[in-house]
Amino acid sequence: MTRPVQRNRQRPPGILLTLGLVGVLFFALPFVGLLRRVPWSNLVDVVSSEVVVDALVLSLVSSTMAALVCVVLGVPLAWLLARIDFPGRNVVRALVTLPMVLPPVVGGAALLFAFGRRGTFGGPIFDATTFVLPFSFWGVVVANVFVAMPFLIVTVEGALRGLDQRYEDAAASLGVSPLGVFWRVTLPMIGPSLGAGLVLAWARSLGEFGATVTFAGNLQGRTQTLPLAVFVELQRDRDSAVAISLLMVVVSLIVLVALRDRWWRR
């Protein structure tokens, strides 16, 4: 097959070109503003301060764990939504995607009322085990999962619906059990979408603010993640806030670039 001749390519319509460029600027300008305020001279000192290092470690660990929990719970849930025609399926789908549109702070409050020390479920759990979920590291993970899992579910369910189920029928005809088919055919075939869902969930967790601060609080070294640290530092030490912001931009860019070849292309 020969390539079409280059001069046949049409110029994009001016209005689309203009608006598209405005869109690019909309994303680029805030970063220009951020970069202009970076305290380059003492950047290393600020970034290596105890507050920032604590927040960075906490953010990376909690968002990674949250993303893994999202996969473990979200993939089976997406499979049920895509493949099993049960009564109330649409209600369940609306429920599990609600956090995508709900203000995160409302989600955090709901979590608190349910799993707080005096909450509907948290109370009995505390009485039985003295375990308190909110204002702990696990509280951060739970808040992250709550807001991030819908992204994974939506992505994976879409991929499962798009998968030609005859591949699964073919696998079954070769004597492989339904669970084996899921592992050996369904999961590998939706791999790119699963990866994309995982990255989305991880990114959403990394940037999570409202639900975390409401449900897990803002305790340095225990529940203060990078976004919370940025917010605190903005009121205290602007240089520090800018440095942490730059750190988040760098971490996010590294992940996006590292995964680009694996999942965005093809």
Next chain:
Amino acid sequence: MSGLIADIGVRIDDFALDVAVSVDVGETVALLGPNGAGKSTTVRSLTGAIALERGRIELAGRELDAPTTPTFVPPHERRIGVAFQDALLFPHLDVAGNVAFGLERRRRGEADMWLERVGLAGFGSRRVSELSGGEARRVAIARALASDPHLLILDEPFAGLDAGARVELRRLLASQLPDLELPILFITHDAAEARTLADHLVVLESGKVTQRGAPSDVQRRPTSRYIADLLGTNLLTGSADAGVVRLDTEDIRDVEGGALELTIADRTVAGPVRLTFAPHAVSLHGSQPGGSPRNVWQARVGDLHDLVGLVRVHLDAPVPIVVDVTPGAIADLAIQPGSTVWVAVKATAFDVVSGS
């Protein structure tokens, strides 16, 4: 080990499927029918994608589906290997990985052996996306066979292949199928393929079996115009009396414009009859042929269709029949769509069967 004994009754929305088919070990049965006849539904019922509403499926002495007992063996325990129409090779595995998919411990050595049998030795580590259509079909057949099935279903194995790949695959199947000690069900809409590969034909139309038998019998005595068309032969129905058949359609006109009666060799048969005659038993003429007492009428040419070395002429009026003639005759008689020719059929050319 015994073969497949299936009596399938299912209903999907407005479509009712009612088909009985049995395949012995070492036998190839073709399920032949047009799109929408119920071939796919038959396959899905056999593999367990659809549960029977009525009937029974037994394979190798084991009951697979019987609503009355009520047995239902899930698809992965049925041991029915299917070479699917679109091959459906798993894109995330290489060729050997596909063939070994149903093998215990997924032994690649065994996969290589099966690849060799389908003429694809050395293809094991290729990517599925690198295969041609014909190669993909052969891998699908190897994959189905490697899982050690009790029944092999070939689902439209030639559909969508180019002529060369088609010939190659047909040759492979013709040489390999008899050696497999398996019942083989061959699903197709192509009568020529069914005839070459199958020991037995089952013709399916609108969810019902309309004819079954050895390919030569079905070919010689099709029971419906559809089957005759499918097999590329001619069928006319009428009523016989003392060697003369008045056609049911009554719209064959003789030269004077009266209803044409066809003369047959057998003078004893009476009542409703089916007349079958081969496309090559008909001759075409530019003017009214004289001489011996033959069946002669004037016909309009509908369409021409190239065969290898011959041209199939579809005559659409007064009755639709097909005639095979040489390209030279086409030129001599100036045959083209819409032109008029004289048709002559000898009385002895008709195969006459009583019954409607």
